[in-house]
Amino acid sequence: MTESFTPPTRFAVPGRIAVSESTATLWQTATITEIRRETPHAATFRLAVPRWAGHLPGQHLMLRLTADDGYVAQRHYSIASAPDDSGHIELTLDHVAGGEVSGWFHTVAKPGDEVEVRGPLSGFFAWPGDRPALLIGAGSGVVPLMSMVRHHRVRGLDVPLRLLVSARGPEELIYAREYGAETTPVFTRSAPRGEPVGRIAAAHVAPLLAEQPSGGWEAYVCGSNGFAEHASRLLVAAGQPVDRIRIERFG
Amino acid sequence: MNVTRGFTGRPRVLPHSPKGVGGAPITGLPPGQYDAGDDWPVLSAEVTPDLTPAEWTFRIDGLVEEPRTWTWKQAHELPGSVYAGDIHCVTSWSKFGVRFGGVSLDAFLDVVRPHGSGTHAVAYSHTGYTTNLPLADLTGGRAWIAWEYDGEPLAAEHGGPARLLVPHLYFWKSAKWIAGLRILDHDEPGFWEQNGYHARGNPWEEQRYSGD
Incomplete structure (x- = not known):
């Protein structure tokens, strides 16, 4: 029994792309290079990630912050910028009430600060630019x-x-x-x-x-x-x- | 360790208590998780189906002695079972002390009797969502077909009328709107697993993505 199994149902939206195992598991240092206010509650954070493997529109990444006692907070964030070869990506984050990660970005972060990211992740919500x-x-x-x-x-x-x-x-x-x-x-x-x-x-x-x-x-x-x-x-x-x-x- | 300047984070979460509701152990936060408190985020990637209990069925087939389909009524005739404990989502929230009601998957598997060659299962939903699991993660009182949450019917957006519940793995394994299990002699990646997620998804080993 080696044939692939497809359930007899109507939703079977396939992923749009394969996801690279090596880039999905590797934590990389990302340096904030610019902060732009978008609205009273949202700002865009431009990050330099020199070894960023590239992404497709719609993909997200996992971001982590580490406290000095080793406590770690991780969140998934969608990537706002279009794919390019600039070695930079942009995230736009809402300031969530009580949010430990978005709160840090909105009240503490400044250019030069370093965080860690892994990704890009998930091929499901990706749009390669092919279909309407x-x-x-x-x-x-x-x-x-x-x-x-x-x-x-x-x-x-x-x-x-x-x-x-x-x-x-x-x-x-x-x-x-x-x-x-x-x-x-x-x-x-x-x-x-x-x-x-x-x-x-x-x-x-x-x-x-x-x-x-x-x-x-x-x-x-x-x-x-x-x-x-x-x-x-x-x-x-x-x-x-x-x-x-x-x-x-x-x- | 790359300490983030000026980051302190939430108050640290310790295990709530040695035993949770119903005597289930509560063992604290797996690595990289946070306590979602009263929130229960919904993260399904597809349209929530309009599925009534009368339309719901659950089937087990593949490498089993007696393939079988249960209706809602027939499934409810099996002995009831409760899971009281924690759940963990790959997006990094965990929820402590939840209480689901339904039937242990062992009760269904006892009826169909998997062959000795059966090692894995693909769980599939009435929507077509799939996820793969080792059979060993579905037996021994660690998996349920759940239709109640906190004593109330399980809401559609959380997988009602009934979902698979495998709380010791990341929650994408607990397929909403569960329609069936196919028992296989090999592992076959499901929906998220084909999209870069880990084949097993053990939160205590932080198996989020393929390669972790």
Whole structure:
């Protein structure tokens, strides 16, 4: 009995790429080179990782901080920057209330500080830039999706790409100045004058599915669990196949 | 050790108590984990299915004497069993003192009787999610089919109506919306295992990724 086993079910979304065992297990020193404020609660941290093996948009890494008594805190963070050969990567972190790692980044960290990273990790949420992509994110869930948007832009890709991004208000919209025609922002608490306020709804998703390219969209959903449940159900209700939806939930 | 300047971290977590609910040992935090407290993050990669108990079935086949499918009602006729203890997620949170109700996987395996040649299993979900486990990790009172959490029906986002529960391994092994086990004579990587995660996933040895 050596044939591979495939369960008789409908969801079997394959990973997009193989993950390198050697880069996934190796801890590397990363040096903070720049800190940019994005919103009142989020900032981007640029890290020099000279031996970074490269990543695909959508991948994440594991980051660890070590206290002087040996205590270690590890977290997974999505990579915000597009793949390039600069030897740098960028992370955009929310300041989580009581968060020991994000708290350190937002209140202690300064350029020159060193942390440790391993990765890139997981081939599931990766987007190589090949298939038409429909991206839906909320809050800092936009981070891995922005890596895809940047990659699309930097490489001048022709493959269709759309981003639906939800934020509480304009001042909370991460990367607000970078978005182009591919992006539709949705504001849940306060919006610029004349724009509606409310959650992402069927009315936002339907037009995107109506304009889907031949072969359909590969959908990438990222955000809190509550948002991911909401957005993925909207996609299914609008006709997006379950096996073409990839979800990354923050938690 | 590369100490991070100015990093102190949370108050250090010690084991809560020598024994948890139901007498299960509580053994503290595995390396690199933090206590999620009252949170129970949801991290499934697929759309949460609309699956009712009436639609749910659980099957064991492959290298067994008698392949068998249980309905919700038939599974509930097996003797009940509770897991009270801790759970550990590869994303680095752990949750202390949880309480799941269901049936020990031993009770199901006693019915189908795996062949001596069966060494591993692929657990698969009603969604198509898969994960691989050594058969030895599924026997001996260390694995359950669970449908209750804290005395309430298990929520859909946490794998309800029923999930596999293998709490001594990282929680991606505890397949939500469990549909079946196929017993094999070899190890076959499941969904996350094909995406770079460790074949076994023992939190105490910090087996997060392939190669750890």
